[in-house]
Every structure is written in structure tokens, then in C-alpha cells.
Amino acid sequence: MTQVKMNRRAFLAGSAMAAVSAVGLASCAPSAKSAKTKEASAEVQRVSLDPQAESVDVVVVGAGISGLAACVQASENGQSVIVLEKGGAAGGNGMGTEGIFAVGSTLQKEQGIEISASEIVHTELSESQWRSSGSLWYDLVSKSADNFAWLQKQGMQFSGVVDNYHVGLYNTMHWWKDNAGAVGYVPPMQAAAEANGVEFRFNSPATQLIEEDGKIVGVVVDGKDGEYQIQAKAIILASGGIGANPEYLKETGWTQEKVDEMMIVCSPNVAGDGYRMASEMGAKSFLSDAAIQSFQGVTAFGNDETVPYNSPLNGGNGLVALGPALWVDQDANRFCDESIAVVYNMAANACACLGNKENYAIFDQAFVNGLGLDEHDQAILDKATAGEYPESVFSANSIEELGSHFGLDTAQLAQTVARYNELASAGFDADLGKDASFLAPIQTPPFYIAKIVNNIVVVDGGITTNIRCEALDEELNPIPGLYAVGLDGAMLWRNVYTQNMPGTAVGNQVNTGRNAANAARDYIASL
Template sequence: MAGNAKTSSVAGSAINGASGAPRLTRRGFLTSAGALGILGLAGCAPQNISSPADRDPVENNDYDVVIVGAGGAGLSAAIAAHDAGVENVVVLEKMGVNGGNTNYSSSGMNASETKFQKEQGIEDSTDLFIQETLDGGHNAGDEELVTFMCENSAGAIDWLDGLGITLDNIGQTGGMSVKRCHRPTDGSAVGATLVPGLVAAAAERGIPIRNLCEVTELVTDDGAVVGVVANDNNTPTVYNAKAVILAAGGLGSNPEMIAQYRPDLKDFVSTNQPGATGDGYRLAEKVGAELVQMDQIQIHPTVEQTTHSLVAEGIRGSGAILVNSEGKRFFDEMSTRDKVSAAELAQPNGDVWCVFDQQVYDANKAVTKLEKQGLVTEADSVAGLAEAIGVDAAALEATIAAYDAVAGGAADEFGRTQGCIVFADGPMYAIKVAPGIHHEMGGIKINVNNEALDADGNPIPGLYAAGEVTGGIHGNNRIGGNAVCDIEVFGKNVGEVVASRVVA
């Protein structure tokens, strides 16, 4: 580590113990680590997991940039940093697979004034995107961050396209008045295209992704973050860095943390991957970063409860409706997620079905995955579907007839104006859904340079953050499709920012 350390320390819980316990000096840490043979031992396993005996020893753990988390934000940051001149970058991922929650991203990526919108004759404006994002978050989002995200969304779409990740199938999500949710050409879930594409781009650049490496500490020197400690097979290993980017994701798989911030949600199922345990929040907090809006944990209205599978918002955006146990619609399906979820919870027995026809099925490739899991009920008619899901056939037929009229121009009693279609004769489908924990909208406070900020708004030297681990962008409700926009815009941005600061 360059420079003369005056107050170097390792911040966190695994080494320091409980919060508030004395921190070890760098000298003390390395002395104890030496007893374990830390220096010169094998580093973390690469992307294709091998046994410890197969791993090459890591003799030099000095990096320009260390990125914590191999989800969409972390991978994008690594690629952008490399392309901006940072050759010595490493991504540390605690799970055995890459992608994090991005693997589960389904609807798409919102972006405005994109080349694909223009090619398809879709009129949109970035000002409208900004306003609808702020409105959707009940004006609790940071306007500067929201503006930056929206203004750079089209550029991020172009950047992804240049990596071979083409998102040119454009749909609509709740809270948006324009088609701006960009999906893969075949209409499949965006994560299934985004993650492999980013991993491949990282591999092409020779960027190491070290799996099964859980970062437990941030190393500091005179208040600056200068590295991390990662746990590999119970062996603490130091990675020195000129900049550390936290892209560790959310907390949806940590019941204790959910109960801490939102005790009313402690019994809800979660759509999150197992590694979403809030590590990044605690790491950042230990070195003085401010956490904002942590009580703003979003629940998604359409989650299959037995498997915790997300039923993509794009399905409703393509025309699906929600009906209760009486076979009746009860709310505008294209409203914001918080309002739709609340309406579902108010239904008799909480039973709700997402109902759609063959047109919607064909437009959403993600349905086939749900079907393979046995989660989709199918029938050859509306009456047949009603019998299969246990609702009154006459009521469901009347509901669909009224909805068809809305698609034909009639006023909807629930105010729906977006994504309406006339259901076609033939096969009908239904998936039973209810709300589930989906996204932590709060997190580390950042600025448009992705610098982690303390309570006074001052940047913590050497520490940056991107993705779900950050807070303030989505306010009190996140619009579907904005998470992928967030991770791509700010992931790309933080990579370029750190490159401008660490490249000589």
C-alpha cells in the first residue's frame, strides 16, 4: 500500500467483532494474518469454480480497482473501467455464480429517446422520463440522480448494444405513459441476456471475476478506503486498491435486516437471490457512509408464492389483467407497484390471478419458464380457465368483456389507459400471484460521480457505489424497468469515473 499509513484500519465485523469494537491497525492485522499464512496463499476462485488445490497462488494483491459484487452494476463498472484504461481491475463475488439479482430481472430497461424508439416511431422525451420517475417515487427521489440516470439512459442502451447486448423489443411498465422498457429482441427476460453478455464482455477483456470471495472488511488509511479483506475458505485475504466500488446488491434475502427496517414485511416471501443479504450497507456504514431511505423496501405485486418466482411486469404491460377470487378486476393493473400491491392485499382471502391470452403469452418468453415450473394454468376458453382456477365463469366472462370494451375505447372504471388489448378467442392462461419483497430502494448515499457520501455530504475518499446498494434514486416506489436503467447507467458511470482518477 503506497504512502505512510498513520491510522490505517480494517473496518467491518468479521475482524473487528461487534460494532464499536476496537479496530486493528494494518500492522496488527498483517501480523495475525501472517500466522495463518495469508500472504502468498491461493486467492479466490475464478469464475469456473475449482478446488482449492487447483487455484493459482495470488502473489500480488495490489489492484487499481476492486469491485465488490458481480451483478449488473459491478460487471458494467469493471468493463467500463477497463475500456477507459484501467487494466488492473478485479471483481470479487461471494456467490458461486455471477449476476446477483440481475439474473432475475424480467421486464427490461427503461430508457428515453433511444435509437430503437426512434426506429420504431415511438415518441418519447427525457424530460417526461424524469418527471414520471419522480412522480412514481412520490417525489422522494433525488432529482439530481434521477435526472442523471434518465439523461444517460439512451447512451447506456447504445453502450450495451456495442457489447452485443441488444435491447430493441420495447414495451411498457406501470407508471410509464410511453413504451420505453427495452427488452431482448425475442421478448425474453432481460437478465437472461444481460448477465451472460456482460460476463462474456468481461472475459474478452481478461477481467478476473473471483467467485466464492466474500468481502468482510474495508481497509482504511487516514479515512480513505484503500482496499478490502475477502474471506476465501476461511482465510482472510487483503486486496489493496486505489478505489473500491461497492456493487453488492440489496437485502431481500436477509430476514433480520428486513425486520430491522420494515417489521411489517418480515413474513413476506422474497424474489431475491440468496446472496442479497445487505453486506454492502454494513461495510459502507462502518467507514462512515450515510444510508438513506432504508425503510423503503419495495414489494412487487405479482410474485408466485410457492416458488417466489417473479411474474414479470411486462406481462401486464402486454395486456394481462388481475382478477380476484370472484373473477373480477379490482384496480388499474398499470398503476405503480405500491398501489397495485396494496389493492391486492385488500382482496378477499388475498387471492389474485394474473390472467392473459395467447397474444400476451407469445409476447413474453419468460412465461415459458414459469410454465415449465408448473405455475401456469391453461384452458381452451375463458369458461374453462374459470373452472380451472375456481372462479365464477359468468363473472370472469363479464370481466373480460368489459376489459375488451376498454381496449376498444370505452372508459375503464379503474382508470386503466395503458397496455389494453382485446383478448383473442382461444387458449387462456392464469398465474396465481401475491406481493413479495423485491427491491431495497434505500442504501448508500451517492452523488452523480458515484462517490459514497458521509452524513455531511462529503465523499469518502476511495469509496464508490452503484446499483441496488445505493439509495435515493427511486424514492418511495421504483418504476418497473428502472432498476436495470439504474445499474447500467451508474455502473458504466462509476467505472469511467474511477478510471479518470486512478489512471496515471
């Protein structure tokens, strides 16, 4: 059995979640107060604007990566800005980010890194089967060097390292100081905003938009001292998407069963508030096309919470996604190159399981021995296989027993494992093409089966938007005064977050935040 080693990429997957965990946001359960579905939203009683309500040019809903970029840009544009943040501090899921995308930055030039913008755009479009918009990709790429310079001007702190994140096609990743947005981005960006006169109101969720004569003119706030209104000429939604909302997750394609059993790695505040409020105003949903960033997980193993967060049992993707384990579906058939989480796309590998009713990982004692688990993780595994979580993990001395435990076709499972062992012995995956370095026969008892569940991080997209980040109605016309940025309005990816160009998620958040602020400036000037 080949010793399985955690590469840097697998470590990064764990450290990204660890950074979120460090601020008390990891492994959160879905909010018990799930937002209303679109059907229910249609029944929401519209609110009239209180003419005595305080007035401001721009309200930004959310103080994560995109919200901070939006409020700083809007304040630079001369607008008065209030930021409404549901949580008690700025940052949100952005605390766990590691860096930002750029092409043509000063750091790249200093290091002799030359990349053609057309290569980036054409590659992304071709790999997405031309379903994504080239205009949006070109907008991001062409503005990325200026965005980087703008961040430096605001006081953002970078480590100086520029690379391909050990997985991407190009050296576009510019790492934050200490490789964490919690250090390099959030504190200096909040300071820059406050220096420009931006007012932050924490523990103050926006609950409803106010519309008059077809325009968005204000927002209702659930404040510390009760409900109140703010008049605004423009509202920028930057609430972080729908990742912790079980009702909206179903609209992305998950079944109810998968939603019920999934583990969630995100801020509990990411409950689709922006999506719900925009839907109430008639915004077109993008959820059926949204890109899901989700790892595989095993309920019984949980998430690694021990520094340095790279346990081969449950760090990052965990043992089921390290490569050698065999994946089977509800019919006991193999369906995927099981190494994709390590060598291709750790942020979207769970999407390979999306079309299956059930997903399982099969492995043996030789694989477990090769992991070199410490006492803590070995205790977790022992507890799981001792019957503590029979619906999640099971161990037996025969493959047939594994299948029988989860109601799989035992004969088919035995055949699938036998075929996999043939491929491993030959050192060539003639069926699905997995690299030989990840092929290892499953032949040393006891044997294990673990039910794979989704360990969801974020969902890219919810509200349909255009290049100016204007929220669009069902006819793809802008809703005056309403903008959606970051994960609320991400449109670069459709269904799959490719991660070919490292840092593009954060790059998109900063770029859309600035785009929305500038579009709002022009809109306000036209009033």
C-alpha cells in the same frame, strides 16, 4: 362473476421470478447468517492493510447488472480490475431482468418513438412529490441512449421490441433477447469484461473494507483457501442490496412479524454485505427512504414453479392481487383499490399494505371458479383450506366465521363485505374508485380469507450516494475511494418504486455502474 384473466403484465411478474428460479435463486429463505446491525458494526475491529497484499486499481464487489457494467467500464478506462462475487456465477438478481430503459436510442428512432427527456424527469419528480433528485433523473435519461449504444458495442443482445411494458407511461423498455438478462445481458457482458482483462473470483465474498488516513485502500476477502487482502485504490460496492437480510429489512419499515412471515424472491446472497461494510466505514444509511419492490403473497400457496409461471393462484402476485378480491386490515376495514397490482404498479403494490399491522384478502367460490385452476393448483388450494395452513388460509360458510378465525371484529367485517357487495352490485366503487371491471360481489359460499404476506423481490437503496456514486458519510461528504452502485446505492426513488418509466431499474444499474467507474478513474488520477 366476471372471468378473471391473467394479462401480459401479470404473466411478466411471474416470468421475472421464473427467470430467477431457473438459476436456483427463487423462493429463498433469509440467510441464517444475517449481517451485523449498524450498532454491532461500530464494534468491528478495523483491519490494517498488509503491505504485501496483491494490488489492483479497482475492486468491484458483486457481479450483477451494475457490477458487470462497472467492471467493463473501469477496464475500458485502463484500470486493472478484480470482481469479487459471493456466488458461484455472475448475474445475481440480474438474471431475471427483462430489459433496459432508454430515451433516444437507435431502436426508438428506427421505430419512430419520440420522447422528451423533460417529460420523463418532470413526471417522475411530480409523482414522487419532489422527494427524488432531478439531477439524478436527468443524468439517467440524458445518458440512456449512450448507455444503450455502449451495451450494443459490448455485444449485448436485444429482441428489438421497444414498448411501455404494458404498464408504463412511455415506450422506454428495450427488451433483452428472450426477455431475460440471463440471455441478453449477463453472458455477453461477462465475456466483454474478461476480454478486457477483468479477473472474476467466484465464491469469494468481500467481508470487510480497509481504511487508512480516511481513505478506503483495500478489502478483506473470504477466499476458497482462506482469508486474504487486496489492495485497491477504489472499491465499488455492487452486492445487490439488502433484500434477503431480515435485520436490515426492519430498517425499511417492516415490523418483526412481517419480516418473520414474508416470502423472499431473490438471491440468498443479497444479504446486505455492501451495506454492512459501508456502514462500518461511516456511510449514511438510506434504508428508511429506500423503495421496496414487493408483491403480495400467501404462504399456503407459495410461488408458482410450473412453466409458464403464470398461475392465477400464485403466479406473479397470485389470486389475492388479481383485482376482485376484497382487502381488509386488522380492523376489518377496506383500505385500498385492490386492482393496483394489475393496472398500476405490480412491483410496489405491497407497499399499500405497509402501514397496516395485518392484511387479509376476502373472496368467494365464484371468484375461485372463475380462475380456472388446473388440478395442481386446485390441489394446493384444497390442501390449504382443509386445515393444512390455518394461520394462512381459512374457508367457511359465513363471513363472520372468517373474521372469527383470524380474530377480526366480525361485525365490522360483515359490514365491510356488505358495503363492498353494494358497490359491486351498483357497478361503481364510490369509496375507493376501483374500476368496475374488477368489482364482483362476495356472495357465493364457501367464503375464503387469506392472510397477505409480503413477497419481497428487491430493495432499491441502502447506502447514501451522490451523482458520482460516491458513498457519503453522515454529513453527506464523500468517503474517499468508496462507491456504491445498483441496488446498493440506488437514489432515484424514495419509498416507492414508481415503474412509470419501464426499465429504469436496470437503466439505473448500468448508469451507476459506469458513473462509479468513471468517477473512480478521476479519483485514482488525483492520488
